[in-house]
Each structure stands twice: as structure tokens, then as C-alpha cells.
Amino acid sequence: MLGKHLRLGFAISLVVLVVAILMAAWGFPKIVQTQIKKNIQLADGSLMFDKWKKLPMPLTFKVYVFNVTNPDAVDSGERPRLQEVGPFVYKEYREKTILGYGENDTIKYTLKKTFIFDQEASGSLTEDDVLTVLNFSYMGALLSVFEIMPGLIPMINQALGVMFENLTDPFLRVKARDLFFDGIYLNCVGESSALGIVCGKIRADAPPTMRPSEDGNGFYFSMFSHMNLSEAGPFEMVRGTEDVSQLGHIVSYKDKTSMNTWGDKYCGQLNGSDSSIFPPIDRSRVPERLYTFEPDICRSLYASLVGETTHFNMSAFYYEIHESALAAKSANRDNKCFCRRNWSANHDGCLLMGLLNLMPCQGAPVIASLPHFYLASEELLEFFDGGVKPDKEKHNTYVYLDPVTGVILEGVRRLQFNLELRNMKGVPQLENVPTGLFPLLWIEEGAILPPSVIDELQHSHTLLSYVEAVRWIVLGIAILAFLGLAIAVIRTGNIPIFPKQANSVSFILRPGSFNPTDAHKAQ
Ligand SMILES: *[C@@H]1O[C@H](CO)[C@@H](O)[C@H](O)[C@H]1NC(C)=O
Ligand SMILES: *[C@@H]1O[C@H](CO)[C@@H](O)[C@H](O)[C@H]1NC(C)=O
Ligand SMILES: *[C@@H]1O[C@H](CO)[C@@H](O)[C@H](O)[C@H]1NC(C)=O
Ligand SMILES: *[C@@H]1O[C@H](CO)[C@@H](O)[C@H](O)[C@H]1NC(C)=O
Ligand SMILES: *[C@@H]1O[C@H](CO)[C@@H](O)[C@H](O)[C@H]1NC(C)=O
Ligand SMILES: *[C@@H]1O[C@H](CO)[C@@H](O)[C@H](O)[C@H]1NC(C)=O
Ligand SMILES: *[C@@H]1O[C@H](CO)[C@@H](O)[C@H](O)[C@H]1NC(C)=O
Ligand SMILES: *[C@@H]1O[C@H](CO)[C@@H](O)[C@H](O)[C@H]1NC(C)=O
Numbered sequence: 001m002l003g004k005h006l007r008l009g010f011a012i013s014l015v016v017l018v019v020a021i022l023m024a025a026w027g028f029p030k031i032v033q034t035q036i037k038k039n040i041q042l043a044d045g046s047l048m049f050d051k052w053k054k055l056p057m058p059l060t061f062k063v064y065v066f067n068v069t070n071p072d073a074v075d076s077g078e079r080p081r082l083q084e085v086g087p088f089v090y091k092e093y094r095e096k097t098i099l100g101y102g103e104n105d106t107i108k109y110t111l112k113k114t115f116i117f118d119q120e121a122s123g124s125l126t127e128d129d130v131l132t133v134l135n136f137s138y139m140g141a142l143l144s145v146f147e148i149m150p151g152l153i154p155m156i157n158q159a160l161g162v163m164f165e166n167l168t169d170p171f172l173r174v175k176a177r178d179l180f181f182d183g184i185y186l187n188c189v190g191e192s193s194a195l196g197i198v199c200g201k202i203r204a205d206a207p208p209t210m211r212p213s214e215d216g217n218g219f220y221f222s223m224f225s226h227m228n229l230s231e232a233g234p235f236e237m238v239r240g241t242e243d244v245s246q247l248g249h250i251v252s253y254k255d256k257t258s259m260n261t262w263g264d265k266y267c268g269q270l271n272g273s274d275s276s277i278f279p280p281i282d283r284s285r286v287p288e289r290l291y292t293f294e295p296d297i298c299r300s301l302y303a304s305l306v307g308e309t310t311h312f313n314m315s316a317f318y319y320e321i322h323e324s325a326l327a328a329k330s331a332n333r334d335n336k337c338f339c340r341r342n343w344s345a346n347h348d349g350c351l352l353m354g355l356l357n358l359m360p361c362q363g364a365p366v367i368a369s370l371p372h373f374y375l376a377s378e379e380l381l382e383f384f385d386g387g388v389k390p391d392k393e394k395h396n397t398y399v400y401l402d403p404v405t406g407v408i409l410e411g412v413r414r415l416q417f418n419l420e421l422r423n424m425k426g427v428p429q430l431e432n433v434p435t436g437l438f439p440l441l442w443i444e445e446g447a448i449l450p451p452s453v454i455d456e457l458q459h460s461h462t463l464l465s466y467v468e469a470v471r472w473i474v475l476g477i478a479i480l481a482f483l484g485l486a487i488a489v490i491r492t493g494n495i496p497i498f499p500k501q502a503n504s505v506s507f508i509l510r511p512g513s514f515n516p517t518d519a520h521k522a523q
Helices: 004-040 047-053 071-075 136-148 150-163 176-182 193-205 333-338 380-385 452-491 503-509 516-522
Strands: 057-066 082-102 108-119 128-134 172-175 184-187 210-212 220-221 231-238 250-253 287-295 299-311 315-320 366-371 398-401 407-420 438-448
Touching: 004 047, 004 452, 047 082, 082 231, 082 438, 128 136, 128 176, 128 366, 128 438, 136 150, 136 193, 136 220, 136 407, 172 176, 193 220, 250 516, 299 398, 315 452, 380 438
Parallel strands: none
Antiparallel strands: 057 082, 057 128, 057 438, 082 108, 108 231, 128 172, 184 220, 210 220, 231 250, 287 299, 299 315, 315 398, 366 407, 398 407, 407 438
16 A cells, blocks of 8 residues: 555656756756846846936046146156046936837947036036146147148147137146036137138048037037037947847947948957946856947957956956057057057057057047056156056956846946147247157046845845755755655565665665655555
């Protein structure tokens, strides 16, 4: 009687075991993955979608300016002494407008950013503080013209005298608000024909930093006003509803699948995401590089994997920028198509380590680097009499990613804009100045998850660890039950694999509540 029950129990436990193994090996992970995918893909009903469309919290946008403390000395040939002033802190709100869905699982959108000055976070600094910086537009105009017709420089300089009132030196005393957003007026109306050349060149190159004035008589120069409230894009991004590992990948920008800025297919590749979203990390294939596409500098950049760590009590993958990303072509052959022009006759071919020429991208002779020339050639620092000091902690670019969802736990992106100060004979303002790469300012764009979202994420991680535990507990119970019943069945003699008095087996397994001897007797 009992033997029959035993055999039935054994059969059931066998089935349960098979099911438990299947669930542990395939079912549970599948269910978990499906749930995660459902919540991170860019589709209605996913938790991520709304946050992606409209960032629930603003990013912090910080500006640090290099204030020139000895402009008069520089005019007479001394090395510049700089003093970092900042941060001027802005809140950066981001909102996306969805334009439609593409055939290959893509979504098309434009991105609108809004910047609001954050007085509290800026401390004692205000937008009315006066800064002394290199006259970016003036130097930029001279350098641009110099590229095409060096002989015209003295004449051009006269024209610039009309454009800029009171031209005395290559420096600009300007309020922070005007330099960043409101703009500095450049007049294009005057007698001089050279003025026409300069203004025509600006119109032709159309650098984003030059905003034509409403009356069409001039321009406003400012560093960031083009970023405030303008719709950037359109971008086309993979939604991850089909293949979640492709989630966030930028497929096209301004309806093109590569940038022709660099005149090279390789350098024009659109790699990676817009840094708002990343696919989950598959632990068996952790990517060595995390690519992002940066329209401001017309190229893709990458951060390199450093390792796994703990952030906010959650396991996270840490990536940071590596010097190979902005390396000179001698150090990284892949970068050779990013260097198109000389910035100084002292260097042949390409730029120095750690620099990126934005001329092809911005239509202005601007050179990008990491702040304080971090990871760049040390030669660049020799130009200064203090005030430029690279520091990994302060000038790095990095991101902490949650591997389960691909959510950024914390990330910071930093970039510095520089222009060459060049000694030019025939230009009174530049006759005595030293030649070198001159930093204007650097920006930091940072994102850190708000506590509410961290809580949410931590909860889901805890839940996941429970699910994980349940998976193994169920499997463990199934194995124990199976073994217990198997031994019992063997002991009843129905399957005579082991001798009936296999004390060694029952000794090792000691099947707790179940007593094989009783079962044997009962039969
Ligand atoms: C910037 O430097 C100038 C001297 O060149 C100084 O007068 C000014 O106060 C400085 N600005 C700030 C905000 O420190
Ligand atoms: C979708 O993918 C196919 C095959 O890869 C390609 O031929 C087609 O051009 C793509 N469509 C769009 C709109 O990108
Ligand atoms: C950005 O534009 C908005 C709307 O015009 C304006 O309120 C805001 O002050 C601008 N931000 C800055 C920093 O100028
Ligand atoms: C230029 O200099 C004149 C005389 O020194 C002065 O009246 C005028 O305000 C200055 N203009 C500017 C824009 O600084
Ligand atoms: C720089 O630009 C400002 C504003 O247009 C002007 O007042 C100043 O004289 C300029 N200096 C030079 C050297 O261009
Ligand atoms: C784009 O990504 C591919 C593979 O992921 C990589 O081999 C290539 O170097 C990247 N291109 C650029 C310009 O970074
Ligand atoms: C991290 O977890 C430990 C133990 O689970 C806890 O004591 C600690 O307060 C947590 N720290 C944070 C920052 O949440
Ligand atoms: C860069 O400048 C040097 C010296 O003027 C010149 O020999 C070299 O050909 C230039 N390279 C490019 C790519 O223009």
C-alpha cells in the first residue's frame, strides 16, 4: 500500500525536479529578463519610457571660467596667469519630442534643453560677475581669416576695430551672463570692405556660437545660447523592443547615418547612445567600451571599463574616459581622421595628445580638450604661469551603470574649450603676445539619480535577489525531496540498485523527518 504511494511520490518528485531544473536554468532568468526588458524598452507601458521622454530631475550644468589675472603682462609677452572661477551652476532640463517610429525598431525624436541659473548652488558667484577671458570671437575671426588669406590680416584687424569698440588687447572683459547666454554684440555695419569679409565668413561658417541679431546688422556671440531651448536633432534611436542589447543606440542624426564632418567614414560613425539610456550589461559579455554620440563635438566618444564596484549599495560597472579616446594619431592610429588642420606651425600634421580640433564641426577654430588639459600633452601646461593643473578627481569623465537595467547611477561629462592665442605681426593687439593654446572655460554636465529613484532601484534589486533565492530554494527542495524519495523507494526494494541496508547512504544523506527503516518495516 505504502509502497505504491511511495512510487507515486517518487514519480511526482522526479517531475517536480525536472521542472525545477528547467525553471532554475531557463524559466526564472527568462521571466526576469522579460520583466526587465518590458520596463526599460522605449515603448508605452515601460517604466523607463516616461523618464526618458522627460527627465524627472534636471542635470547640473556647471561652468568654470579661466579668468586672466595678468592681461597687461600677456600683452607685453609674458606667460598668462589664470585663475579658475566657478562653478556657475545651471539646472539643465531635458525634454524629448517624439516625431515618430521607424521600421527597424527605432524612435525618432528631437531634444530640447532648458538652462536656468541656480543661484543657490553657485554660492557667491552671480551672472553679473565680470570676467577677463580671451576675446574668443575676435581671435576666432582672425584665425579663420588667417587660414584662408593671411595677407589680409592687418586690413581685417581694422575692420574688427569697427566690430569691436575700443580694441586694445585680445582680452574681453565680460559679464558671465553675456559670455554664456545673452551674447556680446558684434557690429557688421560699417564702411570698411574688410568688415564685409569677416561678417561674410561668419555667415558662411555659421558657427553655432554666433547668433544673427534680429535686425540682421550683426551677431551676438555667446558660448551656450544655441543650446538653450533649441530643438537638437532629430535623432533616431533603437527602442530595444526586439533586441534589448541594442537599446539606446543612435542610428541617425539629422537624418544621416554618419557625420560627414571629418570627411572620413570611420571617424563619422555614430556609435553608442545619446548617454540618456544604455542597454543592460550581460555579465558574460561586459563591453570594454561604452560609446556615446556627442553632437556638440560631432563624434562618438567612449569611456573604458575599469571594473565592477559598489555604488549606492548596488553593484555597478564603472567606466571612465581613457587617454586613447582623445589621443594624438601617433598614439592611436584610429584618431588620424579627427585631426584635419594644424593649430600651430610648431606641430606637423596632427594636434597634440588630448586635443580635438572642432573647426570642421563648429565652423570656428575651437579646440576641445578635457578640463585643465587632463590626459593631454604636458607640453601644453608650459604656456602658463599657473592656474592650469590637471587633476583626475576634478577633471575626469565617468559613469556608474547599473548592470541589471543599464540605468546611470551617476555620471559626469566634462569638456574644455580652447582657442589659440597667436602672435601676429601687423596686428597691434597681437604683436607681442606669446603663442599657445589658451583655455576659455570648461563645462561639467552631471547626472545623479534622485533618492526616490535610487530607492526604487534598490527595491527592485532586493526583489531580484529574492527571486534569485527562490529559484535556488525551489531547486534545492526538489532535489532533497527527490533524493529522499529515491532512497525510500530503493529501500523498499523496488529498485534494487543499492543493498537494502545501505547504511552508508542513509548516513550521508540522513533524510531528516523521513525514516527509511520505518518505511521498510511498514511494508
Ligand atoms: C577676473 O580677473 C580680473 C583681473 O584680470 C579681476 O579684476 C576680476 O575681479 C576677476 N573676476 C573674478 C570673478 O574673480
Ligand atoms: C532597416 O534595416 C534594413 C536591413 O538592415 C535596411 O535595409 C533598411 O534600410 C533599414 N531601414 C531603415 C529605415 O533604416
Ligand atoms: C533659456 O531660455 C528660457 C526661455 O526663454 C529663459 O527663461 C532662460 O532664462 C534661458 N536661460 C538662460 C541661462 O539664459
Ligand atoms: C570706448 O571708449 C570710449 C572713450 O574711452 C568710451 O566712451 C566708450 O564707452 C567705450 N566703449 C566701450 C564699448 O567700452
Ligand atoms: C573684445 O570684444 C569686446 C566686445 O565686443 C570689445 O569691447 C573689446 O574691445 C574686444 N577686444 C578685442 C581686442 O577685440
Ligand atoms: C564604433 O564602434 C565600433 C565597434 O563597436 C568600433 O570598432 C569603432 O572603432 C567605433 N568608431 C569610432 C569612431 O569610435
Ligand atoms: C548599505 O547596506 C548596508 C547593509 O545592508 C547598510 O547598513 C547601509 O546603511 C547601506 N548604505 C547605504 C548608503 O544605503
Ligand atoms: C602642418 O604644418 C606644418 C608646418 O607648417 C606642415 O609642414 C604640415 O604639412 C602641416 N600639416 C597639415 C596636415 O596641414
